Structure formats: structure tokens, C-alpha cells
Amino acid sequence: MAGAPPLPQPSGLQAWLLSPEPASRWQARLGRFYLGWRGFTKNxxxxxxxxxxxLLILVAIFAPLIAPYSPVAGGDLRTQRLLPPSETFWFGTDDQGRDIFSRVVYGSRITLWVVMLVAVIATPIGVxxxxxxxxxGGWVDTVLMRITDIFLAFPRLILALAFVAALGPGIENAIIxxxxxxxxxxxxxxxxETLTVRNSDFIAAVKLQGASTPRIIFGHVIPLCISSVIVRVTLDMAGIILTAAGLGFLGLGAQPPMPEWGxxxxxxxxxxxxxWWVAAMPGLAIFVVSLGFNLLGDGLRDVLDPKAAK
Structure with missing residues (x-):
């Protein structure tokens, strides 16, 4: 359009990140990360x-500095039992006179610990x-997928209940x-993801170079699956939190006096x-954290999904 002002050109660090001809692999990776971050922040x-x-991570790290009272030590049952929220006890107190706010803050550590360990254990196995x-393919594919179907046939909480009943109550067994x-x-x-790339030209080229099957799987196939798996893991965090809370609610997860939200x-x-505050405050914490992971997962899906419309 005649007379239209020219579009501003990136300069400095932005120009370096968006360079069409990166000088190194590191620069190219940073450029892709920057573009992904720009797309993410638009949501x-x-x-x-x-x-x-x-916020959950920061609260878990600095719990001793944030919580004003002990999460396990009970208060005076004559004067501090089941007090409503106030300036002294922000979330009120429970039936043992313990500050619910302090217990919710320390409970974030247990929640984060469960989420991290489950992701670290389950993700590599599934991938x-x-x-x-x-x-x-072949009989290996048939056997492994039928085993997978058996696990998928049961609701996660019901199957977790069966395993915890066999292993015994406790936070460690709940994580397992x-x-x-x-x-x-x-x-x-x-x-x-593997079925879409196993017959690709670059896989055939790697085979011609003499690469072994483990090298192809670990060096070329698995990296292509990571982005989709990361999105699914993030979306599954809410389900993991709810399952852990469900086990705790039934007395099969973290045992008293641990401040576990369920x-x-x-x-x-x-x-x-x-x-009402005795159950509502930890329930609200479960809701907010689960919502946060779901929103984060949706945003990562929009950025990392190679099939999504740009």
C-alpha cells in the first residue's frame, strides 16, 4: 500500500534470535524457544x-518462610479448635487446633513431590x-499394546486403589x-508418533549408515515424540493430583499427621x-492447582503441537 510506514525490524538480541541464518545450533534452538515463548504469551x-x-513451586520451596505455624503440631483444643478464618489464622483451624493455612502451604510440597515423581517414573516407561x-511392529507391537489396553480398561483411581491395597497405605506406595x-x-x-516416522526417508538414511535399532529408537525416534508427550504429561498433572488426593481422602495415601490435601x-x-473451611480450603487448593496445570497444558499444546495451525 502506497505511503504505508515500513514495519519495524527486530534489533539487538531479538534480531540475533530471529536470524534466518543462525551461526550455531545453540542459536537456532534459542530462536525456536523465543518464537515458542512469543506464541505462548499470546494466550x-x-x-x-x-x-x-x-506459584506452587515457590510456595513449596519457601514453605518454612511462608507458613506461620507448624503444619503438624496441634494447638490448644480449648481455645484454638475449629476457629473460623481470621487475621490470626487465615484459613481457620482444624479439629486438632492446627493452622489450616500452614498445612495447605506444606501440603504443596507433597503435591509437587507426587507430581514430579510420577512424571519421572511413568513418562520414560510409556515412551x-x-x-x-x-x-x-509385529508380535512385539501386539503384545505391548494388548498389555497397554489392559491397563487402559480400568479407571485410573480404581486401578491405583488395587495396587495401594496390595502394597499398603503410604505416600511412597501411592506414588508407585x-x-x-x-x-x-x-x-x-x-x-x-513412531508409526508416522518409522518409514521416513531420514530413518532409511540412518539405517543405510549402519545405525542399530536401539540407536535409531533412542537417538532419532524418541526425540520426535517428546513434544507431544510433554503436552500430555502436563495435561495429566491434574489427574495425578486428583488421584493422589483421592487416595489420601480414602486413607490410602499420605498418613496423618502429614498435611496432604486429600x-x-x-x-x-x-x-x-x-x-466449612476445614474441607473447603484444601479443596480450593486442589482445584486451583489442577486448573493451573490444565491451562498450562492447553497453552503448551498450542505451541508444541506440530500439527496445530499456526
């Missing part, structure tokens, strides 16, 4: 989800099974049970009519 709900997750199944029930979706995603809700259900 305000995704930024809100990221803020909630970052490995899915890529091996999709790349090798949730991990055992969480890997099948990752295997399905990794297999689907167990706190279970305690508060006895006082739900008159002392």
Missing part, C-alpha cells in the same frame, strides 16, 4: 496457568514401550501405584455444615 489463560504452577512397539497406572497414555502417543478434605467432611 492469557496459558500464562495464568504458568503463573499458578510457578519406551510406545516407541519400541511402534518401531518394531499412580505411576503404574499413568504410563499407558504416553505409550499410545509415542506409538502413534486427607485434609477427608477430615473436614465431618464438619462440612458448620465449619
Amino acid at each position: 492469557p489463560l496459558a500464562v495464568l496457568g504458568l503463573a499458578i504452577v510457578v 519406551l514401550i510406545g516407541t519400541v512397539s511402534g518401531y518394531l 501405584a499412580i505411576s503404574i497406572t499413568s504410563w499407558p497414555p504416553y505409550a499410545r502417543i509415542a506409538r502413534a 486427607a485434609m478434605v477427608a477430615t473436614g467432611r465431618n464438619y462440612l455444615i458448620d465449619q
Whole structure:
């Protein structure tokens, strides 16, 4: 259009990141990250989800500095039992006179610990099974996928309950049970991604160079599955939190006096009519953190999904 002002050109660090001819692989990776971050920040709900997750991490790290009282030591049952929210006890107190705000703050550590361990345990298992199944095919694919179907046939919480009942109550056994029930979706995603690339030209070229099957799977196939798996893991965080809270609610997760949010809700259900804050505050924490992970997962899907419209 005649007379239109020229578009501003990037300068400085931005120009270096957006260079069409990067001088190194590191510069190219930083450029892709910068473009992804710009796309991510265009979604305000995704930024809100990221803020909630970052807040959860900060609260978990600095819990001793944030919490004004001990999360496990009870107060005076004559004067501090079941007090409503106030300036002294922001979230009120429970049936043992303990400050609910302090217990919610320390409970973020347990929640974050469960989420991290389940992701670290379940994700590699699912990705490995899915890529091996999709790349090798044949009877290996049939056997591994039928095992995956067996796990997918049961609701996650029900299957986790069965494993915890066999292993015994406790936060460690709950993490193991949730991990055992969480890997099948990752295997399905990794297999689907592998089926789309196993007959690609670059895989054939790597084979011609004499690369072994493990090298092809670990060096070329798995990296292509990572972005889709990361999105699914982030979206599954809310389900992991709810499953852990469900086990705690049933008394099979973290044991008293640990400040686990599900167990706190279970305690508060006895006082739900008159002392609603005992169950509502940890329940609200579960809701907010689960919402944050869902919003973050949606934003990452828009950025990392190679099939999404740009």
C-alpha cells in the first residue's frame, strides 16, 4: 500500500534470535524457544496457568518462610479448635487446633513431590514401550499394546486403589501405584508418533549408515515424540493430583499427621455444615492447582503441537 510506514525490524538480541541464518545450533534452538515463548504469551489463560504452577513451586520451596505455624503440631483444643478464618489464622483451624493455612502451604510440597515423581517414573516407561512397539511392529507391537489396553480398561483411581491395597497405605506406595497406572497414555502417543516416522526417508538414511535399532529408537525416534508427550504429561498433572488426593481422602495415601490435601478434605467432611473451611480450603487448593496445570497444558499444546495451525 502506497505511503504505508515500513514495519519495524527486530534489533539487538531479538534480531540475533530471529536470524534466518543462525551461526550455531545453540542459536537456532534459542530462536525456536523465543518464537515458542512469543506464541505462548499470546494466550492469557496459558500464562495464568504458568503463573499458578510457578506459584506452587515457590510456595513449596519457601514453605518454612511462608507458613506461620507448624503444619503438624496441634494447638490448644480449648481455645484454638475449629476457629473460623481470621487475621490470626487465615484459613481457620482444624479439629486438632492446627493452622489450616500452614498445612495447605506444606501440603504443596507433597503435591509437587507426587507430581514430579510420577512424571519421572511413568513418562520414560510409556515412551519406551510406545516407541519400541511402534518401531518394531509385529508380535512385539501386539503384545505391548494388548498389555497397554489392559491397563487402559480400568479407571485410573480404581486401578491405583488395587495396587495401594496390595502394597499398603503410604505416600511412597501411592506414588508407585499412580505411576503404574499413568504410563499407558504416553505409550499410545509415542506409538502413534513412531508409526508416522518409522518409514521416513531420514530413518532409511540412518539405517543405510549402519545405525542399530536401539540407536535409531533412542537417538532419532524418541526425540520426535517428546513434544507431544510433554503436552500430555502436563495435561495429566491434574489427574495425578486428583488421584493422589483421592487416595489420601480414602486413607490410602499420605498418613496423618502429614498435611496432604486429600486427607485434609477427608477430615473436614465431618464438619462440612458448620465449619466449612476445614474441607473447603484444601479443596480450593486442589482445584486451583489442577486448573493451573490444565491451562498450562492447553497453552503448551498450542505451541508444541506440530500439527496445530499456526
